[in-house]
Every structure is written in structure tokens, then in C-alpha cells.
Amino acid sequence: MKNCTGILAALILLLSGTCIGQVKSSYEVTSPDSKTKLFIGLNGQKDLLYRVSFNGEELTAWSKLGLVINTVKIGENTTIVHGWRSAHKESFAWSLGENDHISNNYNQLTLGCSSSALAFHIVVRVFNGSVAFRYELPQQSSLKSARISSEQTEFNMKNPYTIYQYNQESVFTPTPIDSLNSTCDFPATLVSKHHRYVSIGEADNHNYFKSELVKGKLSNSLSMIFHSALNHRDEESITKKSPSVFFSGQFQSPWRTISIAENAIGLHQASELNLKLTAPTSAKWPTGIKPGKLVRSQLNTQSGIDAVNFAASHNFQYVLFDAGWYGAEFRTTSDPEKVIPQLDLQRVIQEGKQKDIGIVLYVNAVGLRMKLDTLLPLxxxxxxxxxxxxxxxxxxxxxxxxLDTAIRKVNQYGFVLDIHDNYKPTGLSRRYPFLLTQEGIRGDENSPDAFHNTVLPFTRFLAGPADFTFCYPNSKNNFSKNLKVSKAQQLALSVIYFSPLQSIFWYGTPLDYTNEPEIDFFTRVPTVWNESRYLAGEIGENISVARRQGGNWYIGSAAGLNDWTTTLKLDFLTDKKLYTATVYEDDQLNGIRIRKIRVKKNDIFSIEIKAKCGQAIIISPEKI
Known part of the structure; x- marks a missing residue:
């Protein structure tokens, strides 16, 4: 509820300055719990700056804000014309998430500003543990044909930090910010020796360039750059051929976010932030969205029928026909309206309908761009x-x-959607709920190791769901080329990693999976949850996550490159109930040992996991 208050009356005098100029006065926005604060104001040169504090400690020093639009640097030579404050408090249902309800509480400030006669707004939202801001350009005659050549946003950290550098589906390289010599994707996780954990992210990107972080001009500083613009950082060398954002009329940038935690597992509170910052298109929840597990079929009729039968008997919901079902995927002569002769797709679809198994079809960008509007009704x-x-x-x-337009069209037709390769989420599933998951991750296709697996929950998964394309050994193949971790870790990761649509058994045919006691865990594990808790963990070392669906709890624990011994307190169980915990763990003979124990609320559960191994647990209430 925005209530215009005119020019805000209270200006706070600040005594501290930085090398980018002393800030004379600023506005303060505080989180609902008063622990997170963002200050925004002007220095003597009229540069628009911000800083963030957490629990009374300065997290960022004063850092620049701004965009370069048609050679005008908004954020420099700035006048603050007016401001609005508002408070927002809501809880919305989210049946496709880690929790079935999401609390969305924040305090907001909107500043109306001008730079060189160009009007713009800076919108700030402060949540418990997170801040977010974006640039808004209202309609004005000077923006009939506009080009954003760069974004001036800076993140000047107050203390030295190590950043977990990565790009798209690469490995992670922990790097001191001052030694960073390449770009880093959002969300970027930073850790200080003072045990402060920070995630810098992006929300609601539907019409912008992919932005990345690079080393800034100051010590312990990060700045932003458009993808592939690393060789054009000198502003004088930027030409029309350089990465730019073009628009006409009014415009909103994506949100820039900073989330802070006192320990690694505390970062998980930021995993729903992108959804909070993206507005839904309708208050009415669409019908027919079905999350679930997916198995991939070989490209022939009998394999499709076998996959449908396997899915039906193992509580899977979908069968995927991947690249090749309509021919070589990169050729323009391959037609996604026509099925290869080896596959009677209609027969498989009908078999699926009889067993309530849906069929998912892969289509390459070549076919999508040529025929999306005819493919969807077909x-x-x-x-x-x-x-x-x-x-x-x-x-x-x-x-x-x-992509934004394509996702909207797919959503309107009611198809569940999985986007693969370099695309990462920014919260658009709130706008288009049929978008269940996406890749943008180094999954089992790319042979990740245990270090990588235990970095992901604290980095990429803070942006949203990811399709990890799980690989699991069977009687005919141990997939040693792809798997660098144990079987039990693979089971555990299906709980630790969140995705409403999980691709399981990525390599191998369904008929090869005769190890039923082991894969029974995949049969039982859900993909969406009523409640989730991060129990223990450290980036790149270990992780333990508990999730509930209905009355059952599922716990996934994984070790990195070293052995892990710890205890978990089962304080999340319901009081005065007895439970049976079914434990799936490595037997150190390349197999799975399954044991059962009785547990109750507040029991202390000990875990001892060898390096590169894991443990998966299902805790079910005993029937009276």
C-alpha cells in the first residue's frame, strides 16, 4: 500500500565517508525485524550511493548506483525529487516449492530522482536478512529510443571476502575478491573470515541482458558487466555492437539483491527471495500443474512403453523423449512436427494416459524459434x-x-516446462507457474565431484530449482565416467536439491534397474514439500537438509571431500509421536545398507559419513 508522503522529512546525518566521497545525508530503510538496514543518499558530487548494515555491523561501504542510458549517467549529478514509503506484509500459498506458504514481508522506499533532466526511480525493499533494489524509467520523450550500455551498480564490501566464482555450468573456484580475474554469475556467494555469508543475486529478469560480477575499482569491491562485455570495460570503447539493453518508453531493470547470514545454512532463507520479488500475472492459481519425477526413454516405441510401465510402478509422473525424437536437433531440416519412424509416439502417449503418466518432449532452440506457435496447439x-x-x-x-514470451505461451497452453543449458531462474515461476525447473547447473551429465555437490546448495540453488539430471548405477552399468560420489550421496541429493520436476536415472534404461530395494527411495521421495529445514552444513564441506510432505520427513546428508561426523536434533518431529526412520547408507562395498530405527521428537541422531558419501532417511509416523 503506497502512501505518498512527499519529500521524506527525516534525513539522517552520516559522519563516515569513503574514497568515493562523503555522503552528506541519506534515507534509511529497515527490515521488519530491524536487523537489516539499507541507507541511500547523495555525496557532495551528487552521486547516488547506498550501503547496507546487518546486526549493527556495516556490510557494504558506500557503493554507486546507476545506469548509462543514451550516454547519460543516471545516478550521477542526481537530484532526489520526492520519496514514498510503504510496508508490505503477506503470505501466499506456493504448492510448487520447498514450503507450501511463503511469507513476503518488507519495508519499501521509492525515490523519484533526476539526472541531466532524465527522470528515474530507485525502488528499495528491505526484508529480514535481505535487501533488493531496482531501477525504473517512467515514460518520457527522451526515452522513445533508448539504449542502456552499462550498469554502474557496485558492491563495495566492507571486509575482505572470498567469492565462489563460476559461470553457467562450470566448476566453482573460491577466489579472494581482490584476485578475481574473470566474471562470476548470479547468484554469487561470498564468505569472509569473520564468518559472514553473503549472496548477491538477481530477480525478475525477463527483458534485460545477462549480467555478471567482476572485480571492482576499490579494494574488496565488485561491479557489474553485461555478458561478453569483459573486453569493453573501458567506456570509450563501448560501441553499438557491445552488449546493450534497448527499450522504448518505460522500463524496469531486474532486481539486484543482497542476502546476509551468520552461517552457511542461514543463506537458505534467500532461496525464496526471487519469488517474492516477482509479481504473479493472476491471483487465481492455474489448474493442472503436476510436479513429479521424470525418466528418460530411448527413442523407440518399445522403450517408450517400458519407460511408461517403469514410471507407473515406481511413482514417477513423466517420461521424456529427449534430443533426436524428431531427427538431428541442430538441423533446420529436422521437423519437431514429425516423429522419427522408430517411434510410435501416439501409442506411447495413449499407454501413458492409461497409467496417468505424462509425456514430455524435448525441442531444440532451432525448432522452437521456427515453429513454437504451431507446435503448442499441435x-x-x-x-x-x-x-x-x-x-x-x-x-x-x-x-x-x-524466452519470456515463449514461457508465457507454454504456460497458457498448460504444458509443464523444463528449460535446459545456460538458463538460470530469477523468479519467473511466480509469473508462469508451469515453469517447473531449469538447468543452469553442472549436473551429473558433467561429472561433478563431492566438493561441487556440497557447494551447490549454498550457491546456485539460492536462485531457484535446478534439474540436476541424476545418474544412478544399475546392474549393467556403474556410470563411473559420470559419478564421482557414492550411491547413498545420489539418494541424499534428491532431497538436498530442490526441483518440482526431477530427472532421475538420466543414463541407463528402466529395464536395467533391478536393484529394487535401493531405488525404492526414489519411488518414495516427493519433489515438492510442505516444509523444509537446513539442519547443518558448510560450503564445499557437507550439507544436511530435512523436508516434510504430509506426515513424513525426509533427510538428505552429504559429505564433501572429507569424512563428516555430526549430530542432528530431531526437534522438528511432532511431540508425543513415535516414528520409524528408514536409513539408506553406503555399505562401503559399493552397495546400499538399509536399516530401521525408532525415533521421536528431540532425539539426537548421529551421522558418520565417509568422504564423497551420503545418507538418506525417511521418517514416518508409526500407525497406532
Missing amino acids: YKKWGVSGLKFGFVDGLTQKGISW
């Missing part, structure tokens, strides 16, 4: 349940804008 007629996009452009403004 696939609806065929009885297809979902789509998987491949090799889309999630890097440029053109690609991201096209």
Missing part, C-alpha cells in the same frame, strides 16, 4: 504433457525477452 492435440527447451539463449536481451 502438441496439445497429440496429448503431450510438457516440454523441455534445449540450447536456448539465456545470455542476451534478445534471447531472454524471447
Whole structure:
């Protein structure tokens, strides 16, 4: 509820200065619990700056804000014309998430500003443990044809930090900020020796360029750059061929976010922030969205039928026909309206309908761009349940804008959607709920190790769901090329990693999986949750997560490159109830040992996990 208060009366005098100029006065925005604060104001040169504090400690020093639009640097030579404050408090249902309800409480400040006669707004929201801000350009004659050549946003950290550098589906490289010599994707996780944990992220990017972080000009500083613009950081060298954002009329940038925690598992509170910052298109929840598990079929009729039968008997919801079902995927002569002769797709779809198993079809970007508008009604007629996009452009403004339109169209047709390759979430599932998951992650296709697996929950998964494409050994193949961790860790990761649509058994055919006692865990594990708790963990070392669906709890624990011994307090169980815990763990003979114990609320559960191994647990209430 925005209540215009005119020019804000209270200006806070600040005595501290930085090398970018002493700030004369600022506005303060405080979180509902009063622990997180963002200050925004002008220095003597009229540069628009902000800083953030947490629990009374300065997290960032004064840092620049601004964009370069048509050679005008908004944020420099700035006048603050007026401001509005508002408080927001809501809880919305989210049946496709880690928790079935999300609290969205924040305090907001909107400043109306001008730079060189160009009007703009800076919108600030402060949550418990997080801040977010974005730039808004109202309609004005000077923006009939506009180009953003760079974003001036800085993150000047008060203390030295190590950043977990990565790009798209790469490995993670912990690097001191002052030694950073490449770009880093959002969300970026920073850790200080003072045990302060920070995630810098991006929300609601549907019409912008992919932005990345680079080393800033100051010590312990990060600045922003458009993807592939590293060789054009000198402003004088930026030309029309350089990465730019083009728009006409009014415009909103994505949100820039900073989340702070006192320990690694505390970062998880930021995992729903992107959803909070993205507005839904409708207050009415669409019908027919079905989360679940997916198994991939080989590209022939009998394999499709076998996959449907396997899915039905193992509590899976979908069968995927991946690249090749309509021919070589990168050729323009391959037609996603026509099925290869080896596959009777209609027969498989009908078999699936009889067993309540949906069919998901992969379509490469070549086919999508040529025929999306004809494919959607055709696939609806065929009885297809979902789509998987491949090799889309999630890097440029053109690609991201096209994706936003494509996701909207898929959503309108009621197909569940999985977007693969470089695309990462920014909260658009709130706007388009049929978008269940996306890749943008180094999953089992790329042979991640235990260090990587225990970094992901504190980095990439803070942005939203990820399709990890789980690989699991069977009687015919141990997939040693892909798997660098134990079987039990693979089971545990299906709980630790969140995705409403999980791709399980990525390699191997369903008929090869005769190790039923082991894979029974995948049969039982859900993909969406009523409640989730991060219990213990440290970035790159270990992780333990508990999640509840209905009356059952599931716990996944994984060790990195070293052995891990700890205890978990089962204080999340219901009082005065007895439970049976079914424990799946490595037997150190490349197999799974399954044991059962009785537990109750507040019991102390000991875990001892060898390096690269894991443990998965299902805790069910005993029937009276």
C-alpha cells in the first residue's frame, strides 16, 4: 500500500565517508525485524550511493548506483525529487516449492530522482536478512529510443571476502575478491573470515541482458558487466555492437539483491527471495500443474512403453523423449512436427494416459524459434504433457525477452516446462507457474565431484530449482565416467536439491534397474514439500537438509571431500509421536545398507559419513 508522503522529512546525518566521497545525508530503510538496514543518499558530487548494515555491523561501504542510458549517467549529478514509503506484509500459498506458504514481508522506499533532466526511480525493499533494489524509467520523450550500455551498480564490501566464482555450468573456484580475474554469475556467494555469508543475486529478469560480477575499482569491491562485455570495460570503447539493453518508453531493470547470514545454512532463507520479488500475472492459481519425477526413454516405441510401465510402478509422473525424437536437433531440416519412424509416439502417449503418466518432449532452440506457435496447439492435440527447451539463449536481451514470451505461451497452453543449458531462474515461476525447473547447473551429465555437490546448495540453488539430471548405477552399468560420489550421496541429493520436476536415472534404461530395494527411495521421495529445514552444513564441506510432505520427513546428508561426523536434533518431529526412520547408507562395498530405527521428537541422531558419501532417511509416523 503506497502512501505518498512527499519529500521524506527525516534525513539522517552520516559522519563516515569513503574514497568515493562523503555522503552528506541519506534515507534509511529497515527490515521488519530491524536487523537489516539499507541507507541511500547523495555525496557532495551528487552521486547516488547506498550501503547496507546487518546486526549493527556495516556490510557494504558506500557503493554507486546507476545506469548509462543514451550516454547519460543516471545516478550521477542526481537530484532526489520526492520519496514514498510503504510496508508490505503477506503470505501466499506456493504448492510448487520447498514450503507450501511463503511469507513476503518488507519495508519499501521509492525515490523519484533526476539526472541531466532524465527522470528515474530507485525502488528499495528491505526484508529480514535481505535487501533488493531496482531501477525504473517512467515514460518520457527522451526515452522513445533508448539504449542502456552499462550498469554502474557496485558492491563495495566492507571486509575482505572470498567469492565462489563460476559461470553457467562450470566448476566453482573460491577466489579472494581482490584476485578475481574473470566474471562470476548470479547468484554469487561470498564468505569472509569473520564468518559472514553473503549472496548477491538477481530477480525478475525477463527483458534485460545477462549480467555478471567482476572485480571492482576499490579494494574488496565488485561491479557489474553485461555478458561478453569483459573486453569493453573501458567506456570509450563501448560501441553499438557491445552488449546493450534497448527499450522504448518505460522500463524496469531486474532486481539486484543482497542476502546476509551468520552461517552457511542461514543463506537458505534467500532461496525464496526471487519469488517474492516477482509479481504473479493472476491471483487465481492455474489448474493442472503436476510436479513429479521424470525418466528418460530411448527413442523407440518399445522403450517408450517400458519407460511408461517403469514410471507407473515406481511413482514417477513423466517420461521424456529427449534430443533426436524428431531427427538431428541442430538441423533446420529436422521437423519437431514429425516423429522419427522408430517411434510410435501416439501409442506411447495413449499407454501413458492409461497409467496417468505424462509425456514430455524435448525441442531444440532451432525448432522452437521456427515453429513454437504451431507446435503448442499441435502438441496439445497429440496429448503431450510438457516440454523441455534445449540450447536456448539465456545470455542476451534478445534471447531472454524471447524466452519470456515463449514461457508465457507454454504456460497458457498448460504444458509443464523444463528449460535446459545456460538458463538460470530469477523468479519467473511466480509469473508462469508451469515453469517447473531449469538447468543452469553442472549436473551429473558433467561429472561433478563431492566438493561441487556440497557447494551447490549454498550457491546456485539460492536462485531457484535446478534439474540436476541424476545418474544412478544399475546392474549393467556403474556410470563411473559420470559419478564421482557414492550411491547413498545420489539418494541424499534428491532431497538436498530442490526441483518440482526431477530427472532421475538420466543414463541407463528402466529395464536395467533391478536393484529394487535401493531405488525404492526414489519411488518414495516427493519433489515438492510442505516444509523444509537446513539442519547443518558448510560450503564445499557437507550439507544436511530435512523436508516434510504430509506426515513424513525426509533427510538428505552429504559429505564433501572429507569424512563428516555430526549430530542432528530431531526437534522438528511432532511431540508425543513415535516414528520409524528408514536409513539408506553406503555399505562401503559399493552397495546400499538399509536399516530401521525408532525415533521421536528431540532425539539426537548421529551421522558418520565417509568422504564423497551420503545418507538418506525417511521418517514416518508409526500407525497406532
